[in-house]
Amino acid sequence: MSIITLISLLGVAFGVMVLIVVLSIHNGFERNLKDTLLGHSPHISIQSSYGTISNWKEMEISLAKQEKVESAFALVEGFVLLDSRAWQRPSYFRAFNTENEGQIRALEEMLDRDSFPNSSADFNPALGDSVRSASPVVPEGDNSDIEVRPLVPLDTADLPPGDNDELYGNRYVVVSSQLAKSIGLKVGDDIRIIAASNLDEVMAVYSVPKKRAWELYTDVFEDFEGRLKMIFEISSEGEKSLSVEVTNAYKVFQQLLPMIVSTPKGDVETEGLEMRPAEREIVRDILDRLDFVDRREGGFDYFPLGTKKELLDKLKELRELDLERADNEAFRKIEKFVVPKELRIQGVYSDSERSKGPDLFIPITIGMELKGLRGEVESIGLRIEDPYEAEEFAINLQKKLGDEWMVRSWMKTHAERFQLVKTEKIMMSFALSFITLLSAFSIMAVMYTVTVQKRQEIGVMKALGARPSQIVRVFLYQGLIVGIGGAILGLGLGLLAIRYREGIMSIIRGFGIDPFPPEFHGMSELPAEVIGSQLGVICVVAVILCLFAALIPALMAAFRDPAKSLRNL
Structure with a gap:
């Protein structure tokens, strides 16, 4: 075996070893991730x-x-x-x-x-x-x-x-x-x-506005107050109003609070207008009072006597609200609520x-x-x-x-986490597979060099009746030997590296380099899991690449004109 062939074999072995080590460590990380997630999830x-x-x-x-x-x-x-x-x-x-x-x-x-x-x-x-x-x-x-x-x-x-x-x-x-x-x-x-x-x-309390809600939304409150003064009238059965007028007044006031609105894309909750919790409570009381209605045929709504005065008093309370007292009350409730x-x-x-x-x-x-x-x-x-x-x-x-x-x-x-691990493994395998691919090109170069060096011998063999398939088989056997030898050697080196990975990591850490810090991975030692099917795929692919690398020079040699090969004999 020439030195060039030996280098090619070692290149294949190194590529196989690196792929086995990297994939096994990734398998270990994936298994550890699953075990951890299954433990707390x-x-x-x-x-x-x-x-x-x-x-x-x-x-x-x-x-x-x-x-x-x-x-x-x-x-x-x-x-x-x-x-x-x-x-x-x-x-x-x-x-x-x-x-x-x-x-x-x-x-x-x-x-x-x-x-x-x-x-x-x-x-x-x-x-x-x-x-x-x-x-x-x-x-x-x-x-x-x-x-x-x-x-x-x-x-x-x-x-x-x-x-x-x-x-x-x-x-x-x-x-x-x-x-x-x-x-x-x-x-x-x-x-x-x-x-x-x-x-x-x-x-919510710290972000309350500095002004009263009445000052911020004067148009809404005055519109509602004006409607209240106009729609109620006294009857023998209480205070009555047209149903449509009550509904319109209710809608005017309801816009102050968050509510559910139907849209083509589904129900959406509106945020409502900005106001203090105390003001929001008064608004809710007014709306609740309007809900306390006896709706009858003929388009009239009946309310208990005193409803109009009660609603106007609530509006007056809202208009003259003591801001300092309301804010202090809100803060006092928070002190009771936020208990560590x-x-x-x-x-x-x-x-x-x-x-x-x-x-x-x-x-x-x-x-x-x-x-x-x-x-x-x-x-x-x-x-x-x-x-x-x-x-x-x-x-x-x-x-x-x-x-x-x-x-x-x-x-x-946890699909996103596993997809990330899978993507990392694919990208790492893709990058490292170029080592084996480069070894295959090296084998191709070696085989081509051999065909040039042995062109006269090949010409003699063809002149004596050797078929092209026999010539191709000779080179394929050499590629197969390099592929199998490199795969077996790489497999052995890879398994040894996994077996003694902690010792290897200790040597690397001695140079101040730690590619797998425990703080990030949360493990005291580097995990690894060897999967037999992966080893088989890596070795078979390496052998196939070597055979393919030997095939092209073999075909060139097999179909070369023997007369040209023997011309300088």
Whole structure:
């Protein structure tokens, strides 16, 4: 074997090795991403097309009985403002039923005990193990006539959020490692969280106009006041007015408030005009008073006596509203409303920038309170036996539940992440495949050089009766040997590199280079997953490229005129 052929073989081996190593590491990252997402995300999520779910307890029980379902649990998600020492930052939370063993077990497996040794996913440390396991309590002796009842926590489904915090350990939270490391949190620290909706209320008060609504929208108020003075008249049955005039006056005043308007694209909620909460309340009272009507045949509406005076008094109150008092009242209500939740960190689970999960895992009752839900939840999550069958399971479940429910698998929920990983893998494979392609061109150049060097020998063979196919076969065998040899050598080197990848990475880090920082990927060691089918495809493609590279020079040699080859013999 010539030195040029050896270099070509090593080029093929290097290309195969690099492809195997890179694809195996990408496979490892993809597997790690899926494992992480499956750890902190439900395999199936179920939402109501009407918004929240009120009968979630019954649905949990019903869905948990479905075939292949391991557990069902209620979920509430959203954003909060997290306050810890001198740090404040927006954070994403996921609230779930902390009595659900399947979800707790999955969270327990994800805890970052290397960096945070005392981490736990037990949200109810104050309750004894006997309580949480619901083990029956039976006295000694003859118990044949005793009805055994399990000792379990009280059912607090009907209690308002916040009333059972201490009983259920609702002061505990599990945070992500990314959050903990970024602001220096550790197990046992206390944090405060404020609902994002509360901040909207604060901004609504701070953004009130400086003038009265009457001054800003004088035309609307004076038009309505003028209509009120004209449309009412006293009758034996109360105050009456033409129905059409009442309707027109109502429409004039209704434009002050947000309302649902039908459009060709569907119902749209208007924002209404800008005014203080106290002014908005008076406007609502006036509209409610106009709704208190006895509409009769003949086109007349009847109202109780004193309605006209009451409405005009409300308008006078609106016109002469004490702005300072109204603003102070609004601020006082905010002080009662925006109450931070004090939570203690019970554990830290492992996540990364590449596979980021919720910043906070909190109990469902806290989540309800933060989102302003009164016993409802936003969705129900399912964990099934084989998460990779989630898409098929979701399709079948959607058919059972009907169009009133939206069922999504974790594959659909995180489709963008997986598409990104897939695109990265394709682009990296495409770029690195040029190494093998260049090796193939090198083989082609070597074969062409051989045909030039051996043209007289080839001419002699053809003069002695050698067929073109026999000439082609000689060169193809050489290309096949180079291809197979390079593929086998590259396969062996690639598997060795994967086997000792941590040692290789240590050497690279010794030069101050870390292409896979643990802070980004959230893993202490470089992941890798070898897939046999991928190895086979890489090796076969390498051999085919080598054969194709040898074929072109072989054809040129096989069909060259032997007389020209022997002319200088």
